Amino acid sequence: MFKDRVVLYARAGDGGDGAASFRREKFVPRGGPDGGDGGNGGNVVLEADPQVDSLVDLYFRPHARAQHGGRGRGKKMHGKDGAECRLRVPCGTVIRDGESGEVEGELVEAGDERVVARGGRGGLGNCHFTSSTNRAPRRFTPGGPGDERRLTIELKIVAHAGLVGYPNAGKSTLLSRISAAKPKVAGYPFTTLNPIIGTVKFDDYTSVRVADIPGLIDGAHEGVGLGFDFLRHIERTEVLLFVLDMAGSEGRDPVEDYQRLRGELRCYREDLDERPRLILANKMDLPEADDNLKRFRAGTDESVLPLSAAAGEGLDAVRSWLAGHFSKDLSRRADS
Ligand SMILES: Nc1nc2c(ncn2[C@@H]2O[C@H](COP(=O)(O)OP(=O)(O)OP(=O)(O)O)[C@@H](O)[C@H]2O)c(=O)[nH]1
Numbered sequence: 001m002f003k004d005r006v007v008l009y010a011r012a013g014d015g016g017d018g019a020a021s022f023r024r025e026k027f028v029p030r031g032g033p034d035g036g037d038g039g040n041g042g043n044v045v046l047e048a049d050p051q052v053d054s055l056v057d058l059y060f061r062p063h064a065r066a067q068h069g070g071r072g073r074g075k076k077m078h079g080k081d082g083a084e085c086r087l088r089v090p091c092g093t094v095i096r097d098g099e100s101g102e103v104e105g106e107l108v109e110a111g112d113e114r115v116v117a118r119g120g121r122g123g124l125g126n127c128h129f130t131s132s133t134n135r136a137p138r139r140f141t142p143g144g145p146g147d148e149r150r151l152t153i154e155l156k157i158v159a160h161a162g163l164v165g166y167p168n169a170g171k172s173t174l175l176s177r178i179s180a181a182k183p184k185v186a187g188y189p190f191t192t193l194n195p196i197i198g199t200v201k202f203d204d205y206t207s208v209r210v211a212d213i214p215g216l217i218d219g220a221h222e223g224v225g226l227g228f229d230f231l232r233h234i235e236r237t238e239v240l241l242f243v244l245d246m247a248g249s250e251g252r253d254p255v256e257d258y259q260r261l262r263g264e265l266r267c268y269r270e271d272l273d274e275r276p277r278l279i280l281a282n283k284m285d286l287p288e289a290d291d292n293l294k295r296f297r298a299g300t301d302e303s304v305l306p307l308s309a310a311a312g313e314g315l316d317a318v319r320s321w322l323a324g325h326f327s328k329d330l331s332r333r334a335d336s
């Protein structure tokens with residue numbers, strides 16, 4: 001089962017109450033106030049851990065509770081601080097407020113952490129409340145309540161390569177041809193609404209993971225449509241495979257498509273444009289494709305692989321490019 005979004009109920013510990021207590025000693029008949037402070041409540045903390053690779057633990061245990069702080073005691077003894085509750089999540093976890101949906105933080109690298117529910121502060125004991133007019137205060141303060149929150153925890157996809165393109169370019173068709181994944185393919189836009197990952201396997205038992213990402217549209221970087229959702233998946237891929245409809249079906253112009261796609265990515269996040277990329281000229285089986293490809297190549301010196309995902313042509317070149325690009329770290333990945 002693959003869960004990339006789960007709900008988490010986080011309950012931080014309450015602060016312990018301060019104490020109201022008076023010194024009792026043999027030869028001091030009316031001892032002063034000696035009530036200690038309450039301990040602080042524990043926080044609920046999320047921490048990125050590379051050993052964890054899914055949110056499945058959170059899915060089965062969605063309630064996280066930290067300990068309450070202890071009460072203050074006499075002899076100015078402070079209550080114990082409540083133990084925190086620390087949950088380990090995969091690198092690439094996004095934390096959102098469960099009510100507003102707003103992103104609160106992202107845990108990207110090992111050891112990144114964030115307090116998602118803060119424990120209440122311990123109350124003050126009566127020893128804080130002596131004054132010139134009141135030598136024997138009975139006053140103390142109760143501990144503060146710990147945060148109680150609902151959060152949405154999401155996992156950004158982590159794939160070696162992501163298929164980026166306009167709707168209907170043939171991304172899903174390609175993935176179904178180079179991996180065992182079975183994404184839905186259809187002749188209408190936005191067939192793919194959720195990213196799907198396929199594993200491309202090589203003869204030497206190594207593999208790379210390729211993500212089929214839903215088609216982008218103009219304005220995606222401004223959140224048009226589901227723009228942000230799609231772009232954040234692209235963020236978590238190391239290499240971008242641009243899939244272009246080189247036949248220019250439905251009046252599209254592949255040269256323009258490519259510039260606009262890159263523009264969308266750049267506007268969303270400048271450095272996406274610096275990521276390694278490969279251009280895949282798809283639908284080369286259609287008549288208009290040859291001329292378009294010539295024109296495309298004339299305008300760029302980037303590497304372009306012509307293929308026809310539907311006819312199964314040019315796929316070996318895509319596979320070998322991936323094998324070559326990731327060759328350095330594939331052996332490590334194979335057994336991880
Ligand atoms: N002629 C031709 N048609 C293709 C080729 N590849 C894909 N198609 C067709 O193009 C249409 C869209 O293919 P998909 O693979 O669903 O495209 P997509 O990029 O995943 O589309 P979205 O998920 O909507 O973004 C389908 O009708 C495919 O059969 C190709 O190489 N040649």
Ligand SMILES: [Mg+2]
Nearest residue numbers: 171172191192
């Ligand atoms: Mg698709």
